[in-house]
Amino acid sequence: MTMPNFSYVRPKSLKETFSHLSAGNARIHAGGTDLLGCLRDGVFTAEKVVSISQLDELKRVERLKDGSIRIGALATVAELTNHELVKEGYPALAQAALEVASPQLRNQGTIGGNLCQKPRCWYYRGEFHCTRKGGTRCFAMAGENQYHCILGGRGCYIVHPSDIAPALVAYGASVEIAGAGETRKIPVEKLFVLPEQGITKETILEPGEVLTAVLLPPAEEGFHSSYRKVRARGSWDFALAGVALALHFHEGRVAGARIVLSGAAPIPWRCPDSEKIITGQSLDDDIIARAAAAAMRQARPMQHNEYKIELFKGLIAEELAAYKRS
Amino acid sequence: MEKDRKVSNGQGRKGISRRGFIQLVGAGALATTVVGDLGKPLPAAAAEVAEKGEMVHVSLQVNGRRHRFKVEPRWSLLDVLREKLGLTGPKLGCGRGECGACTVLIDGRPRYACLTLVLEAEGKAITTIEGLLKGDELSPVQKAFWDNDAMQCGYCTPGQIMAAEGLLRVNPNPSIEEIRLGMSGNLCRCGSYAHIFKAVEQAAKLRRTI
Ligand SMILES: Cc1cc2nc3c(=O)[nH]c(=O)nc-3n(C[C@H](O)[C@H](O)[C@H](O)COP(=O)(O)OP(=O)(O)OC[C@H]3O[C@@H](n4cnc5c(N)ncnc54)[C@H](O)[C@@H]3O)c2cc1C
Ligand code: FES
Ligand code: FES
Numbered sequence: 001m002t003m004p005n006f007s008y009v010r011p012k013s014l015k016e017t018f019s020h021l022s023a024g025n026a027r028i029h030a031g032g033t034d035l036l037g038c039l040r041d042g043v044f045t046a047e048k049v050v051s052i053s054q055l056d057e058l059k060r061v062e063r064l065k066d067g068s069i070r071i072g073a074l075a076t077v078a079e080l081t082n083h084e085l086v087k088e089g090y091p092a093l094a095q096a097a098l099e100v101a102s103p104q105l106r107n108q109g110t111i112g113g114n115l116c117q118k119p120r121c122w123y124y125r126g127e128f129h130c131t132r133k134g135g136t137r138c139f140a141m142a143g144e145n146q147y148h149c150i151l152g153g154r155g156c157y158i159v160h161p162s163d164i165a166p167a168l169v170a171y172g173a174s175v176e177i178a179g180a181g182e183t184r185k186i187p188v189e190k191l192f193v194l195p196e197q198g199i200t201k202e203t204i205l206e207p208g209e210v211l212t213a214v215l216l217p218p219a220e221e222g223f224h225s226s227y228r229k230v231r232a233r234g235s236w237d238f239a240l241a242g243v244a245l246a247l248h249f250h251e252g253r254v255a256g257a258r259i260v261l262s263g264a265a266p267i268p269w270r271c272p273d274s275e276k277i278i279t280g281q282s283l284d285d286d287i288i289a290r291a292a293a294a295a296m297r298q299a300r301p302m303q304h305n306e307y308k309i310e311l312f313k314g315l316i317a318e319e320l321a322a323y324k325r326s
Numbered sequence: 327m328e329k330d331r332k333v334s335n336g337q338g339r340k341g342i343s344r345r346g347f348i349q350l351v352g353a354g355a356l357a358t359t360v361v362g363d364l365g366k367p368l369p370a371a372a373a374e375v376a377e378k379g380e381m382v383h384v385s386l387q388v389n390g391r392r393h394r395f396k397v398e399p400r401w402s403l404l405d406v407l408r409e410k411l412g413l414t415g416p417k418l419g420c421g422r423g424e425c426g427a428c429t430v431l432i433d434g435r436p437r438y439a440c441l442t443l444v445l446e447a448e449g450k451a452i453t454t455i456e457g458l459l460k461g462d463e464l465s466p467v468q469k470a471f472w473d474n475d476a477m478q479c480g481y482c483t484p485g486q487i488m489a490a491e492g493l494l495r496v497n498p499n500p501s502i503e504e505i506r507l508g509m510s511g512n513l514c515r516c517g518s519y520a521h522i523f524k525a526v527e528q529a530a531k532l533r534r535t536i
Contacts (some may be wrong), residue, residue, distance in 0.1 A: 005378045005398075006399065007375065007377045007378040008399035009374065009375045036402070036443070037441065041422070049443075102426070103493070104437050105438070105441075234506075234510070
């Protein structure tokens with residue numbers, strides 16, 4: 001478990017960062033909580049570690065003129081749990097951040113690193129040359145797959161490990177991605193990659209690109225949101241199942257809805273069928289049950305994770321029921 | 327081989343050499359006026375580079391004292407605290423952020439020293455359990471752990487105490503739920519949790535009476 005050798009650089013500007021990243025096999029270090037674990041466990045290698053930790057330009061959390069919130073990629077997860085702008089307008093994000101890992105990791109881990117972290121599949125993290133590492137086999141398919149995905153898997157059955165990502169998708173947030181060329185802004189929903197689109201990638205980021213900020217649209221009246229996570233034990237743990245909800249109510253009826261799952265799929269998983277079922281309706285038991293069932297209609301469990309289907313149905317139903325009187 | 331490669335790799339020599347790194351990170355205010363390997367002045371905002379396997383100077387502030395020594399870029403803060411400074415309070419448990427045995431305070435906040443590169447800890451105030459002592463006198467959190475028998479083998483204890491210290495510095499009067507949450511990054515294989523939580527409650531009271 002010794003740390004392999006690498007060279008280390010701490011640029012003073014984004015421009016300098018891009019030039020260092022253009023060298024072969026350079027890796028970005030933000031808080032380092034995921035990167036160092038991966039390097040130590042040999043999940044991947046790095047010739048050069050490029051630490052962006054001193055780029056103050058990526059640390060700000062601010063409200064922009066149009067009312068949206070811009071969160072620099074280096075804002076720590078702990079900051080998300082207690083920043084007034086986040087707590088006030090985006091409670092699901094603050095809740096999700098509080099569900100992340102442990103106090104020590106929240107103090108160090110950043111929002112950018114959380115979105116770009118590597119999956120936690122124990123075969124991928126272990127000494128298995130699996131499909132995600134460029135091999136030919138997914139060892140979870142016939143192995144210990146109780147924590148693996150029930151939706152969206154093909155050739156690889158990871159679940160996306162982030163609690164923050166589903167909350168961001170529920171809010172319709174975007175990320176800003178900068179590289180040596182142009183800066184682009186894309187919805188968080190489009191940031192992640194399904195195995196069938198690219199089995200060795202988790203995000204659409206190209207080598208040399210840096211996720212510089214997360215942008216949250218202005219919080220509106222009549223908008224309610226929450227994040228709930230179920231895990232196997234009380235202290236820190238990744239989600240067995242989680243659901244982020246962002247619901248817009250108008251005169252007692254759902255005017256708009258986003259339902260996004262964690263622990264279900266290789267990416268934060270939206271449930272468009274369930275969203276459609278509740279839209280235009282007032283939330284009663286029948287509608288809620290139909291929406292919960294619809295979310296799992298496409299589910300394809302493996303040998304050890306069928307329990308997740310009932311878990312998700314119950315979780316979605318309970319969470320929606322909490323809004324009955326909104 | 328290694329040497330050849332380094333020489334032919336011109337990158338490191340363009341102002342951001344090892345020497346530049348040493349001086350930039352070590353000398354604080356002097357950093358903008360130092361002179362690089364080739365005798366040329368360094369640009370003021372040069373990046374700090376440490377080559378693979380190379381020893382570079384680092385200056386750390388630990389328990390209120392400044393230390394300077396040579397490190398490899400891949401070394402963790404935990405490696406250095408234990409092996410270079412002989413501070414064996416912080417322990418190596420899992421080495422991957424899962425157990426909390428290595429917990430120290432960085433700028434007053436609990437963090438895992440095993441997942442912190444020593445070069446990332448430059449310029450920050452680091453506190454280990456050794457730094458809580460005032461002479462021979464135990465700090466309130468240490469005393470509360472002692473009074474409540476909040477340990478069996480004791481391996482997790484320094485980490486637990488540092489997590490509790492960090493928690494109480496931002497939340498001097500935590501509820502039992504807040505204590506559980508604040509201590510959730512520290513595992514105890516001996517299962518002393520009930521006593522640990524009691525100790526943290528008592529520590530909060532002790533701190534208020536000082
Ligand atoms: C024991 C443990 C438990 C955990 N539990 C949870 C949990 O319950 N829920 C959860 O959501 N997460 C969990 N995590 C993950 C944790 O939240 C992440 O490790 C952390 O948020 C990563 O942030 P970082 O700044 O340390 O990233 P780093 O480790 O610095 O980087 C992570 C990855 O992202 C890349 N990267 C970082 N920043 C950028 C950027 N700005 N642009 C482009 N690429 C970038 C890096 O190259 C690296 O590959 C856990 C981690 C551990 C170790
Ligand atoms: S040794 Fe650092 S968390 Fe276990
Ligand atoms: S006292 Fe033994 S591990 Fe906690």
